[in-house]
Amino acid sequence: MSEQFKVCSTCRKPIPFGASYYQCSVSTCQRGKTGLYFCSVECWDAHLPMMRHREAWAEAVKAPTRAEWELQQVEEAAGAAKSAEERIVNENQSNATNSGGGTEMPQDVLIVVSKLKAYIKSKSGMNTSDGIVPVLSNLVREICDRAIESARSDGRKTVLDRDIKPAG
Numbered sequence: 001m002s003e004q005f006k007v008c009s010t011c012r013k014p015i016p017f018g019a020s021y022y023q024c025s026v027s028t029c030q031r032g033k034t035g036l037y038f039c040s041v042e043c044w045d046a047h048l049p050m051m052r053h054r055e056a057w058a059e060a061v062k063a064p065t066r067a068e069w070e071l072q073q074v075e076e077a078a079g080a081a082k083s084a085e086e087r088i089v090n091e092n093q094s095n096a097t098n099s100g101g102g103t104e105m106p107q108d109v110l111i112v113v114s115k116l117k118a119y120i121k122s123k124s125g126m127n128t129s130d131g132i133v134p135v136l137s138n139l140v141r142e143i144c145d146r147a148i149e150s151a152r153s154d155g156r157k158t159v160l161d162r163d164i165k166p167a168g
C-alpha cells in the first residue's frame with residue numbers, strides 16, 4: 001500500500017492522504033492514467049506551457065484519507081468482477097426472497113441460473129428450486145477437478161474437452 005495519496009506531477013513531492021492539493025480545471029488533466037496532481041499552484045503553473053490550455057485554472061481539492069482511499073481501491077477492483085456475477089446472484093435472490101435463502105447464496109455460482117431454469121421449463125414445464133444452484137455448482141466443480149487431474153497426469157497445462165468425464 002502507498003504511503004501517500006499521490007506525488008506531485010511536477011516536483012514529485014508526496015501528496016499525503018487527507019492533504020490539500022491542486023488539480024487542473026481541464027478534465028483531460030484530471031482523468032484516467034494521465035491524471036495530474038499538484039502540490040501547489042506554482043507546480044500547476046508549470047504544466048501549462050506543455051498542455052497549451054486555452055482556459056484553465058487550479059482547483060483546490062482535498063485528498064481522501066488513507067481509509068477512504070483504500071476503500072475506493074477495493075470498490076474499484078471489486079466493481080468489475082462483481083457486475084457480471086451480481087446479475088446472476090441478484091436474479092437468484094429476487095426469486096429466493098420468500099424462501100429466505102437470498103443472503104446465503106454462495107458467491108461461486110458456476111452456472112447461468114436463468115438459462116438453466118429456462119431449459120428445465122421448456123423441456124418439462126417444471127419450475128426449478130434455487131436449492132439446486134449450489135448443488136449443481138458443486139457437481140461442476142467436481143467434474144472440473146477430475147478434468148484438472150486428467151490434464152495434469154497427461155503433463156498438460158490446458159484442460160481439454162476430453163478431460164471432462166461424466167460423474168460416476
Ligand SMILES: [Zn+2]
Pocket residue numbers: 008009010011012013038039040043
Ligand atoms: Zn509540486
Ligand SMILES: [Zn+2]
Pocket residue numbers: 024025026029047051053056
Ligand atoms: Zn491542465
